[in-house]
Amino acid sequence: MIASPAIPTEQLRLSVAPMMDWTDSHCRVFHRLLAPHARLYSEMVHANAVVLGDRARLLAMDPGEHPVALQLGGSEPALLAQAARIGAEWGYDEINLNCGCPSDRVQAGRFGACLMREPQRVADSVAAMIAACSVPVTVKCRLGVDDDHEWQHFVGFIDTIVGAGCQTFVVHARNAWLKGLSPKENREVPPLRYDWAYRLKRERPQLQVIVNGGIADAEEASAHLAHVEGAMLGRAAYHTPYLLHALDVRWFGGELQSRAELLRAYRPYVEVQLARGVSLKHITRHLLGLFAGQPGGRAFRQVLSEGAHKPGADWTLVEHALVLTEREPHSP
Incomplete structure:
Protein backbone atom coordinates (compact mmCIF):
# COMPACT_ATOMS: atom_id res chain seq x y z
CA MET A 1 0.00 0.00 0.00
CA GLY A 253 -5.15 36.49 12.72
CA GLY A 254 -4.81 39.61 10.63
CA GLU A 255 -6.83 42.78 10.19
CA LEU A 256 -10.55 42.68 9.54
CA GLN A 257 -11.18 44.52 6.27
CA SER A 258 -14.39 46.08 5.10
CA ARG A 259 -16.50 44.48 2.41
CA ALA A 260 -15.74 47.37 0.05
CA GLU A 261 -11.97 47.02 0.59
CA LEU A 262 -12.11 43.31 -0.15
CA LEU A 263 -14.25 43.82 -3.24
CA ARG A 264 -11.97 46.50 -4.66
CA ALA A 265 -9.01 44.13 -4.22
CA TYR A 266 -10.84 41.89 -6.71
CA ARG A 267 -10.82 44.57 -9.40
CA PRO A 268 -7.47 43.68 -11.06
CA TYR A 269 -8.59 40.09 -11.55
CA VAL A 270 -11.97 41.17 -12.92
CA GLU A 271 -10.44 43.56 -15.41
CA VAL A 272 -8.02 40.91 -16.68
CA GLN A 273 -10.96 38.57 -17.23
CA LEU A 274 -13.00 41.24 -19.00
CA ALA A 275 -10.04 41.92 -21.28
CA ARG A 276 -10.05 38.21 -22.16
CA GLY A 277 -13.67 38.45 -23.25
CA VAL A 278 -15.34 37.03 -20.13
CA SER A 279 -18.78 38.57 -19.52
CA LEU A 280 -19.10 40.46 -16.24
CA LYS A 281 -22.20 38.42 -15.30
CA HIS A 282 -20.08 35.25 -14.99
CA ILE A 283 -18.01 36.96 -12.31
CA THR A 284 -20.44 39.15 -10.40
CA ARG A 285 -22.92 36.32 -9.78
CA HIS A 286 -20.51 35.17 -7.06
CA LEU A 287 -20.54 38.58 -5.36
CA LEU A 288 -24.27 39.00 -4.76
CA GLY A 289 -24.22 37.94 -1.12
CA LEU A 290 -21.29 40.09 -0.02
CA PHE A 291 -23.54 42.72 1.55
CA ALA A 292 -26.27 40.32 2.69
CA GLY A 293 -28.02 41.75 5.73
CA GLN A 294 -26.22 45.08 5.39
CA PRO A 295 -27.59 48.54 4.57
CA GLY A 296 -27.77 48.82 0.79
CA GLY A 297 -27.32 45.08 0.37
CA ARG A 298 -30.50 44.59 -1.63
CA ALA A 299 -29.67 47.51 -3.91
CA PHE A 300 -26.14 46.17 -4.40
CA ARG A 301 -27.50 42.81 -5.47
CA GLN A 302 -30.13 44.38 -7.71
CA VAL A 303 -27.68 46.59 -9.59
CA LEU A 304 -25.35 43.69 -10.32
CA SER A 305 -28.16 41.27 -11.19
CA GLU A 306 -29.81 43.67 -13.62
CA GLY A 307 -26.72 45.21 -15.19
CA ALA A 308 -23.95 42.64 -15.41
CA HIS A 309 -25.45 40.83 -18.40
CA LYS A 310 -25.61 43.95 -20.58
CA PRO A 311 -23.07 44.38 -23.39
CA GLY A 312 -20.07 46.40 -22.31
CA ALA A 313 -20.75 46.02 -18.58
CA ASP A 314 -17.50 46.59 -16.69
CA TRP A 315 -16.09 47.49 -13.28
CA THR A 316 -17.98 50.80 -13.36
CA LEU A 317 -21.14 48.82 -12.60
CA VAL A 318 -19.54 47.31 -9.50
CA GLU A 319 -18.51 50.76 -8.28
CA HIS A 320 -22.04 52.00 -8.84
CA ALA A 321 -23.37 49.13 -6.74
CA LEU A 322 -20.81 49.85 -4.03
CA VAL A 323 -21.87 53.50 -3.76
CA LEU A 324 -25.33 52.32 -2.73
CA THR A 325 -23.84 50.44 0.22
CA GLU A 326 -21.62 53.27 1.45
CA ARG A 327 -24.34 55.71 2.42
CA GLU A 328 -24.84 54.09 5.84
CA PRO A 329 -22.43 52.48 8.35
CA HIS A 330 -22.08 48.69 8.27
CA SER A 331 -21.71 46.13 10.99
CA PRO A 332 -18.42 44.19 10.98
Whole structure:
Protein backbone atom coordinates (compact mmCIF):
# COMPACT_ATOMS: atom_id res chain seq x y z
CA MET A 1 0.00 0.00 0.00
CA ILE A 2 1.19 3.50 -0.88
CA ALA A 3 0.03 6.05 1.69
CA SER A 4 -1.31 9.34 0.43
CA PRO A 5 0.65 12.39 1.65
CA ALA A 6 -0.77 14.20 4.66
CA ILE A 7 -2.13 17.72 4.30
CA PRO A 8 -0.71 20.32 6.72
CA THR A 9 -3.26 20.57 9.55
CA GLU A 10 -3.50 24.35 9.37
CA GLN A 11 -4.69 24.05 5.76
CA LEU A 12 -7.64 21.91 6.89
CA ARG A 13 -9.07 24.22 9.53
CA LEU A 14 -11.19 26.27 7.12
CA SER A 15 -12.38 25.13 3.71
CA VAL A 16 -15.09 25.88 1.17
CA ALA A 17 -17.08 22.95 -0.14
CA PRO A 18 -17.15 21.92 -3.79
CA MET A 19 -20.48 23.21 -5.12
CA MET A 20 -21.81 22.50 -8.59
CA ASP A 21 -22.38 25.62 -10.72
CA TRP A 22 -20.87 27.79 -7.99
CA THR A 23 -17.23 27.13 -7.09
CA ASP A 24 -15.68 27.87 -10.46
CA SER A 25 -12.36 29.70 -10.78
CA HIS A 26 -13.94 33.19 -10.59
CA CYS A 27 -15.61 32.23 -7.33
CA ARG A 28 -12.47 30.69 -5.88
CA VAL A 29 -10.34 33.76 -6.63
CA PHE A 30 -12.91 35.89 -4.79
CA HIS A 31 -13.00 33.49 -1.84
CA ARG A 32 -9.20 33.50 -1.70
CA LEU A 33 -9.20 37.29 -1.29
CA LEU A 34 -11.67 36.93 1.56
CA ALA A 35 -9.91 34.03 3.26
CA PRO A 36 -6.17 33.76 2.53
CA HIS A 37 -5.84 30.59 4.64
CA ALA A 38 -8.88 28.64 3.43
CA ARG A 39 -8.64 25.45 1.40
CA LEU A 40 -10.72 25.78 -1.76
CA TYR A 41 -12.39 23.08 -3.87
CA SER A 42 -13.44 22.92 -7.49
CA GLU A 43 -16.86 21.93 -8.68
CA MET A 44 -17.14 18.17 -9.12
CA VAL A 45 -15.82 17.10 -12.54
CA HIS A 46 -16.38 13.59 -13.84
CA ALA A 47 -13.16 11.69 -14.44
CA ASN A 48 -14.23 10.88 -17.99
CA ALA A 49 -14.62 14.59 -18.77
CA VAL A 50 -11.13 15.31 -17.42
CA VAL A 51 -9.59 12.56 -19.56
CA LEU A 52 -11.53 13.22 -22.77
CA GLY A 53 -12.98 16.74 -22.47
CA ASP A 54 -11.93 20.38 -22.70
CA ARG A 55 -9.37 20.57 -19.91
CA ALA A 56 -8.70 24.26 -20.40
CA ARG A 57 -12.32 24.93 -19.49
CA LEU A 58 -12.91 22.17 -16.94
CA LEU A 59 -9.66 22.63 -15.01
CA ALA A 60 -9.33 26.42 -15.28
CA MET A 61 -7.48 27.78 -12.28
CA ASP A 62 -5.80 31.06 -11.37
CA PRO A 63 -2.34 30.86 -9.74
CA GLY A 64 -3.66 32.83 -6.77
CA GLU A 65 -6.12 30.13 -5.75
CA HIS A 66 -3.70 27.77 -3.98
CA PRO A 67 -4.21 25.64 -2.00
CA VAL A 68 -7.02 24.32 -4.17
CA ALA A 69 -8.38 20.80 -4.62
CA LEU A 70 -9.93 19.15 -7.66
CA GLN A 71 -13.01 17.09 -6.84
CA LEU A 72 -13.58 14.13 -9.14
CA GLY A 73 -16.66 12.04 -9.74
CA GLY A 74 -16.48 8.50 -11.06
CA SER A 75 -16.29 4.85 -10.12
CA GLU A 76 -13.75 3.30 -12.50
CA PRO A 77 -10.33 3.02 -10.83
CA ALA A 78 -8.28 3.27 -14.04
CA LEU A 79 -10.20 6.30 -15.29
CA LEU A 80 -10.02 8.02 -11.91
CA ALA A 81 -6.27 7.36 -11.81
CA GLN A 82 -5.84 9.04 -15.20
CA ALA A 83 -7.93 12.02 -14.12
CA ALA A 84 -6.03 12.34 -10.82
CA ARG A 85 -2.71 12.38 -12.66
CA ILE A 86 -3.98 15.05 -15.06
CA GLY A 87 -5.37 17.13 -12.20
CA ALA A 88 -2.04 17.05 -10.39
CA GLU A 89 -0.22 17.97 -13.61
CA TRP A 90 -2.53 20.98 -13.96
CA GLY A 91 -1.39 22.17 -10.55
CA TYR A 92 -4.13 21.09 -8.14
CA ASP A 93 -2.90 20.57 -4.59
CA GLU A 94 -5.28 17.72 -3.75
CA ILE A 95 -7.53 15.27 -5.56
CA ASN A 96 -10.82 14.58 -3.78
CA LEU A 97 -13.17 11.72 -4.65
CA ASN A 98 -16.89 12.47 -4.37
CA CYS A 99 -18.76 9.79 -2.43
CA GLY A 100 -21.60 12.00 -1.31
CA CYS A 101 -23.54 13.55 -4.19
CA PRO A 102 -27.08 12.04 -4.38
CA SER A 103 -28.37 13.45 -7.70
CA ASP A 104 -30.15 11.27 -10.25
CA ARG A 105 -27.30 11.83 -12.69
CA VAL A 106 -24.67 10.39 -10.38
CA GLN A 107 -26.95 7.51 -9.44
CA ALA A 108 -27.38 6.64 -13.09
CA GLY A 109 -23.59 6.70 -13.44
CA ARG A 110 -23.08 4.68 -10.25
CA PHE A 111 -20.88 7.22 -8.52
CA GLY A 112 -21.27 9.89 -5.84
CA ALA A 113 -23.26 8.72 -2.80
CA CYS A 114 -23.91 5.33 -4.44
CA LEU A 115 -20.28 4.51 -3.68
CA MET A 116 -21.06 4.40 0.04
CA ARG A 117 -22.46 0.94 -0.75
CA GLU A 118 -19.28 -0.16 -2.56
CA PRO A 119 -16.38 0.44 -0.16
CA GLN A 120 -14.04 -1.92 -1.98
CA ARG A 121 -14.62 -0.15 -5.29
CA VAL A 122 -13.83 3.14 -3.57
CA ALA A 123 -10.70 1.62 -2.02
CA ASP A 124 -9.56 0.30 -5.40
CA SER A 125 -10.16 3.72 -6.94
CA VAL A 126 -8.33 5.54 -4.17
CA ALA A 127 -5.36 3.17 -4.37
CA ALA A 128 -5.13 3.73 -8.14
CA MET A 129 -5.37 7.51 -7.71
CA ILE A 130 -2.67 7.55 -5.02
CA ALA A 131 -0.37 5.51 -7.26
CA ALA A 132 -0.99 7.86 -10.19
CA CYS A 133 -0.18 11.22 -8.57
CA SER A 134 2.02 12.73 -5.89
CA VAL A 135 -0.54 15.06 -4.27
CA PRO A 136 -2.88 14.05 -1.42
CA VAL A 137 -5.90 11.96 -2.38
CA THR A 138 -8.90 12.50 -0.11
CA VAL A 139 -12.53 11.36 0.11
CA LYS A 140 -15.73 13.34 0.76
CA CYS A 141 -18.55 11.12 1.94
CA ARG A 142 -21.84 10.94 3.80
CA LEU A 143 -22.63 8.87 6.90
CA GLY A 144 -24.59 6.35 4.84
CA VAL A 145 -27.39 6.09 2.31
CA ASP A 146 -31.15 5.82 2.77
CA ASP A 147 -32.07 3.95 5.97
CA ASP A 148 -28.57 2.74 6.76
CA HIS A 149 -27.93 4.12 10.22
CA GLU A 150 -25.40 1.56 11.42
CA TRP A 151 -22.18 3.01 12.81
CA GLN A 152 -20.32 -0.17 11.88
CA HIS A 153 -21.27 0.26 8.22
CA PHE A 154 -19.93 3.81 8.21
CA VAL A 155 -16.69 3.07 10.03
CA GLY A 156 -16.24 -0.08 7.94
CA PHE A 157 -16.47 2.07 4.80
CA ILE A 158 -13.83 4.43 6.21
CA ASP A 159 -11.52 1.61 7.34
CA THR A 160 -11.64 -0.06 3.92
CA ILE A 161 -10.52 3.18 2.27
CA VAL A 162 -7.86 3.80 4.92
CA GLY A 163 -6.50 0.41 3.94
CA ALA A 164 -5.97 1.80 0.43
CA GLY A 165 -3.79 4.63 1.75
CA CYS A 166 -6.23 7.51 2.30
CA GLN A 167 -5.98 9.39 5.58
CA THR A 168 -8.09 12.54 5.04
CA PHE A 169 -11.90 12.47 5.05
CA VAL A 170 -14.46 15.24 4.64
CA VAL A 171 -17.59 13.98 6.34
CA HIS A 172 -20.91 15.50 5.31
CA ALA A 173 -22.55 14.55 8.56
CA ARG A 174 -25.90 13.23 7.34
CA ASN A 175 -27.18 10.37 5.23
CA ALA A 176 -27.92 10.69 1.52
CA TRP A 177 -31.40 9.60 0.51
CA LEU A 178 -31.20 8.23 -2.99
CA LYS A 179 -34.96 8.01 -3.54
CA GLY A 180 -37.61 10.61 -2.88
CA LEU A 181 -35.45 13.67 -2.22
CA SER A 182 -33.89 16.22 -4.55
CA PRO A 183 -30.21 17.16 -4.13
CA LYS A 184 -31.36 20.37 -2.42
CA GLU A 185 -33.56 18.41 0.01
CA ASN A 186 -30.67 16.02 0.61
CA ARG A 187 -28.70 18.97 1.99
CA GLU A 188 -31.51 19.87 4.40
CA VAL A 189 -33.86 17.00 5.28
CA PRO A 190 -31.72 14.09 6.55
CA PRO A 191 -30.78 14.92 10.14
CA LEU A 192 -27.27 16.09 10.95
CA ARG A 193 -25.18 13.85 13.21
CA TYR A 194 -21.92 15.65 13.82
CA ASP A 195 -21.23 13.23 16.67
CA TRP A 196 -20.36 10.53 14.13
CA ALA A 197 -17.59 12.69 12.68
CA TYR A 198 -16.37 13.43 16.20
CA ARG A 199 -16.46 9.75 17.10
CA LEU A 200 -14.52 8.86 13.97
CA LYS A 201 -11.76 11.24 15.04
CA ARG A 202 -11.76 9.89 18.61
CA GLU A 203 -11.60 6.25 17.53
CA ARG A 204 -9.25 6.81 14.57
CA PRO A 205 -7.05 9.66 15.86
CA GLN A 206 -4.49 9.15 13.09
CA LEU A 207 -7.04 10.28 10.49
CA GLN A 208 -7.63 13.85 9.39
CA VAL A 209 -11.36 14.58 9.70
CA ILE A 210 -13.16 17.66 8.38
CA VAL A 211 -16.85 18.14 9.17
CA ASN A 212 -19.30 19.48 6.59
CA GLY A 213 -23.03 20.08 6.47
CA GLY A 214 -25.32 22.77 7.84
CA ILE A 215 -22.63 25.07 9.27
CA ALA A 216 -24.28 28.47 9.23
CA ASP A 217 -22.21 30.88 11.34
CA ALA A 218 -18.86 31.54 12.97
CA GLU A 219 -19.85 30.11 16.35
CA GLU A 220 -20.97 26.78 14.86
CA ALA A 221 -17.83 26.55 12.75
CA SER A 222 -15.57 27.33 15.70
CA ALA A 223 -17.25 24.73 17.90
CA HIS A 224 -16.30 21.94 15.48
CA LEU A 225 -12.60 22.68 15.88
CA ALA A 226 -12.70 21.26 19.41
CA HIS A 227 -13.41 17.83 17.90
CA VAL A 228 -11.97 17.58 14.38
CA GLU A 229 -9.28 19.17 12.20
CA GLY A 230 -11.54 21.47 10.29
CA ALA A 231 -14.90 22.89 9.27
CA MET A 232 -15.99 22.97 5.62
CA LEU A 233 -18.59 25.61 4.76
CA GLY A 234 -20.89 25.31 1.79
CA ARG A 235 -23.96 27.44 1.17
CA ALA A 236 -23.14 29.82 4.04
CA ALA A 237 -19.79 30.63 2.42
CA TYR A 238 -21.45 31.30 -0.91
CA HIS A 239 -24.53 33.23 0.19
CA THR A 240 -22.77 35.20 2.98
CA PRO A 241 -19.14 35.24 1.82
CA TYR A 242 -18.02 37.83 4.36
CA LEU A 243 -18.32 35.00 6.89
CA LEU A 244 -15.22 33.48 5.30
CA HIS A 245 -13.25 36.64 5.95
CA ALA A 246 -14.47 36.89 9.54
CA LEU A 247 -13.48 33.27 10.21
CA ASP A 248 -10.09 33.61 8.55
CA VAL A 249 -9.23 36.61 10.75
CA ARG A 250 -10.67 34.93 13.86
CA TRP A 251 -8.75 31.68 13.38
CA PHE A 252 -5.54 32.84 11.72
CA GLY A 253 -5.15 36.49 12.72
CA GLY A 254 -4.81 39.61 10.63
CA GLU A 255 -6.83 42.78 10.19
CA LEU A 256 -10.55 42.68 9.54
CA GLN A 257 -11.18 44.52 6.27
CA SER A 258 -14.39 46.08 5.10
CA ARG A 259 -16.50 44.48 2.41
CA ALA A 260 -15.74 47.37 0.05
CA GLU A 261 -11.97 47.02 0.59
CA LEU A 262 -12.11 43.31 -0.15
CA LEU A 263 -14.25 43.82 -3.24
CA ARG A 264 -11.97 46.50 -4.66
CA ALA A 265 -9.01 44.13 -4.22
CA TYR A 266 -10.84 41.89 -6.71
CA ARG A 267 -10.82 44.57 -9.40
CA PRO A 268 -7.47 43.68 -11.06
CA TYR A 269 -8.59 40.09 -11.55
CA VAL A 270 -11.97 41.17 -12.92
CA GLU A 271 -10.44 43.56 -15.41
CA VAL A 272 -8.02 40.91 -16.68
CA GLN A 273 -10.96 38.57 -17.23
CA LEU A 274 -13.00 41.24 -19.00
CA ALA A 275 -10.04 41.92 -21.28
CA ARG A 276 -10.05 38.21 -22.16
CA GLY A 277 -13.67 38.45 -23.25
CA VAL A 278 -15.34 37.03 -20.13
CA SER A 279 -18.78 38.57 -19.52
CA LEU A 280 -19.10 40.46 -16.24
CA LYS A 281 -22.20 38.42 -15.30
CA HIS A 282 -20.08 35.25 -14.99
CA ILE A 283 -18.01 36.96 -12.31
CA THR A 284 -20.44 39.15 -10.40
CA ARG A 285 -22.92 36.32 -9.78
CA HIS A 286 -20.51 35.17 -7.06
CA LEU A 287 -20.54 38.58 -5.36
CA LEU A 288 -24.27 39.00 -4.76
CA GLY A 289 -24.22 37.94 -1.12
CA LEU A 290 -21.29 40.09 -0.02
CA PHE A 291 -23.54 42.72 1.55
CA ALA A 292 -26.27 40.32 2.69
CA GLY A 293 -28.02 41.75 5.73
CA GLN A 294 -26.22 45.08 5.39
CA PRO A 295 -27.59 48.54 4.57
CA GLY A 296 -27.77 48.82 0.79
CA GLY A 297 -27.32 45.08 0.37
CA ARG A 298 -30.50 44.59 -1.63
CA ALA A 299 -29.67 47.51 -3.91
CA PHE A 300 -26.14 46.17 -4.40
CA ARG A 301 -27.50 42.81 -5.47
CA GLN A 302 -30.13 44.38 -7.71
CA VAL A 303 -27.68 46.59 -9.59
CA LEU A 304 -25.35 43.69 -10.32
CA SER A 305 -28.16 41.27 -11.19
CA GLU A 306 -29.81 43.67 -13.62
CA GLY A 307 -26.72 45.21 -15.19
CA ALA A 308 -23.95 42.64 -15.41
CA HIS A 309 -25.45 40.83 -18.40
CA LYS A 310 -25.61 43.95 -20.58
CA PRO A 311 -23.07 44.38 -23.39
CA GLY A 312 -20.07 46.40 -22.31
CA ALA A 313 -20.75 46.02 -18.58
CA ASP A 314 -17.50 46.59 -16.69
CA TRP A 315 -16.09 47.49 -13.28
CA THR A 316 -17.98 50.80 -13.36
CA LEU A 317 -21.14 48.82 -12.60
CA VAL A 318 -19.54 47.31 -9.50
CA GLU A 319 -18.51 50.76 -8.28
CA HIS A 320 -22.04 52.00 -8.84
CA ALA A 321 -23.37 49.13 -6.74
CA LEU A 322 -20.81 49.85 -4.03
CA VAL A 323 -21.87 53.50 -3.76
CA LEU A 324 -25.33 52.32 -2.73
CA THR A 325 -23.84 50.44 0.22
CA GLU A 326 -21.62 53.27 1.45
CA ARG A 327 -24.34 55.71 2.42
CA GLU A 328 -24.84 54.09 5.84
CA PRO A 329 -22.43 52.48 8.35
CA HIS A 330 -22.08 48.69 8.27
CA SER A 331 -21.71 46.13 10.99
CA PRO A 332 -18.42 44.19 10.98
